[in-house]
Amino acid sequence: xxxxxxxxxxxxxxxxxxxxxxxxxxxxxxxxxxxxxxxxxxxxxxxxxxxxxxxxxxxxxxxxxxxxxxxxxxxxxxxxxxxxxxxxxxxxxxxxxxxxxxxxxxxxxxxxxxxxxxxxxxxxxxxxxxxxxxxxxxxxxxxxxxxxxxxxxxxxxxxxxxxxxxxxxxxxxxxxxxxxxxxxxxxxxxxxxxxxxxxxxxxxxxxxxxxxxxxxxxxxxxxxxxxxxxxxxxxxxxxxxxxxxxxxxxxxxxxxxxxxxxxxxxxx
Numbered sequence: 001x002x003x004x005x006x007x008x009x010x011x012x013x014x015x016x017x018x019x020x021x022x023x024x025x026x027x028x029x030x031x032x033x034x035x036x037x038x039x040x041x042x043x044x045x046x047x048x049x050x051x052x053x054x055x056x057x058x059x060x061x062x063x064x065x066x067x068x069x070x071x072x073x074x075x076x077x078x079x080x081x082x083x084x085x086x087x088x089x090x091x092x093x094x095x096x097x098x099x100x101x102x103x104x105x106x107x108x109x110x111x112x113x114x115x116x117x118x119x120x121x122x123x124x125x126x127x128x129x130x131x132x133x134x135x136x137x138x139x140x141x142x143x144x145x146x147x148x149x150x151x152x153x154x155x156x157x158x159x160x161x162x163x164x165x166x167x168x169x170x171x172x173x174x175x176x177x178x179x180x181x182x183x184x185x186x187x188x189x190x191x192x193x194x195x196x197x198x199x200x201x202x203x204x205x206x207x208x209x210x211x212x213x214x215x216x217x218x219x220x221x222x223x224x225x226x227x228x229x230x231x232x233x234x235x236x237x238x239x240x241x242x243x244x245x246x247x248x249x250x251x252x253x254x255x256x257x258x259x260x261x262x263x264x265x266x267x268x
Contacts (some may be wrong), residue, residue: 005029006048006050008074014053019230033049050064053074113132118213118242119239121252133229150227162256167257169259176260176262177223178262181206197263225259232252
């Protein structure tokens with residue numbers, strides 16, 4: 001019987017009609033799989049399944065995901081990221097401890113950002129969150145002054161200042177969070193002049209998140225992204241301490257936030 005497999009037009013264009021048709025009739029599709037987003041088992045004969053094609057500079061890898069997690073799509077990643085995704089898909093990638101921060105260079109090498117994943121309790125519900133904090137002051141492009149323009153730059157992009165962490169941040173259109181193979185790969189922002197999304201932050205090595213974080217993001221289908229200037233949050237070993245640091249940053253007027261959908265899901 002035909003499998004409940006979704007091959008988007010962009011994936012078909014990359015793999016060709018012959019391979020796409022073979023997938024749809026079940027010749028090359030797996031009988032079961034681990035969802036490339038939430039990492040729980042999937043069955044393409046009994047539940048809608050998306051084909052997700054990871055494309056690097058030299059190679060491409062076809063993976064599968066629950067259609068409820070992410071739609072069928074092509075995801076462009078660096079060759080290094082692609083190899084990390086392959087390790088994740090095959091189960092060879094070691095998990096990072098909870099609360100691990102991953103400082104990485106932003107595109108262009110102008111700043112170094114640290115990203116920490118955690119769960120934030122709002123309205124009695126746990127929400128998946130990312131906390132972004134530079135390791136040094138962020139200057140406005142073209143500026144040679146000593147000031148820190150990190151928060152003003154984000155506010156100009158649509159982030160909202162946070163005064164109360166018990167309120168949900170508004171959804172930021174055009175931005176999204178790329179979670180693939182159960183790991184965090186990038187935070188994406190709108191491209192210039194209406195182009196496709198580009199990486200605002202991109203992991204050099206995919207950042208593992210906890211099972212609880214994946215469960216929460218599969219439920220909400222969006223991620224709360226908080227940002228604060230250097231020295232405002234720090235690397236907190238527990239989520240209760242992370243929340244305390246967020247509360248203090250908000251009280252000091254040093255916290256902005258936005259909610260973002262998973263990459264490939266429609267913005268609001």
